[in-house]
Amino acid sequence: MAQKAAKSLAVRNTGRLKQTHLITLAIHAVFLLFRFTLRRSLSLKRYVFLSAPALAIEFYMERLARPTYKADGSLQRAGEDLDAQGLTEFMWDILYWTWINLILVVVCGNRAWWLYLVVPSYAIYAAVTTASGLKAMLGGMSGAGGEAGPQSKRQVKMEKRGGQRVAYR
Template sequence: MAQKAAKSLAVRNTSRLKQTHLITLAIHAVFLILRFTFRRSLSLKRYVFLSAPGLAIEFYLERLARPTYKPDGSLHRAGEDLDAAGLTEFMWDILYWTWINLIFVVVFGNRAWWLYLVVPGYAIYSAVTTASGLKSMLGGMAGAGAGGENDAQSKRQAKMEKRGGQRVAYR
């Protein structure tokens, strides 16, 4: 039972990569068959240009997650986890959007290629919201170190003012 987690990861990666390749092959085959038979108006240049990122990501995920075995058949490396959060998750989103976009192009025609702009639009939106959140967080930290809230009095200050003692001047 040595390396049980690595072996299960290798099996999971292999099956997910096989499924991904079959879906990609099917979607691209349908597009190309329809392009060369019924719908000659579908742009082949746009297809090559806008499918390239999805195909490059799929090739990268293949290289990253494909398990490797030693000559005796034992597991050498299980590969990286394809369900990892962060950049891997973003790459899956781009791959899925490429598939969806190809299906929309087959159904609705060349105007559906404009839907591919959702990916960079979402990336810009995420970057702007992250930067503005970071800016407001850092701005709040700078104000807190300068003395905190000026409106609220401590109990000690309130007692001192009530007795007529030392008064605190606020600016």
């Protein structure tokens, strides 16, 4: 019963890594088979350049999440959770998008490589919207004598009457 969560994480990681490696192998094999037989026009330079990040991410995930065992067969380290939020989730998105893109290149041809620009475009969009939201949030906090933003009709009426009054009883 000891380390039940760690053992289940190790089993889950091992299965998911095996599945990921098999899917990657199949998709890359199909691409290369088409490239060297039926569709010789597919760009090998773009394939190497645009598949390298996904292969590096897969290697990193392998190193990060593969469980290690002691010589007697007991679990030494379960590995990191592959279902974690944040950066791990983003790495899965890049891996999935690379798989989708390779399939689209095989089906549609070299013009489908342009779809790979969706990932950096989305990253730039997310960074800009986050920065502008942060700027707007911090702009309202500054007490540098300027207006804090547009006033409501009620606030304008209160100012005309001479401000808010406090009634003491």
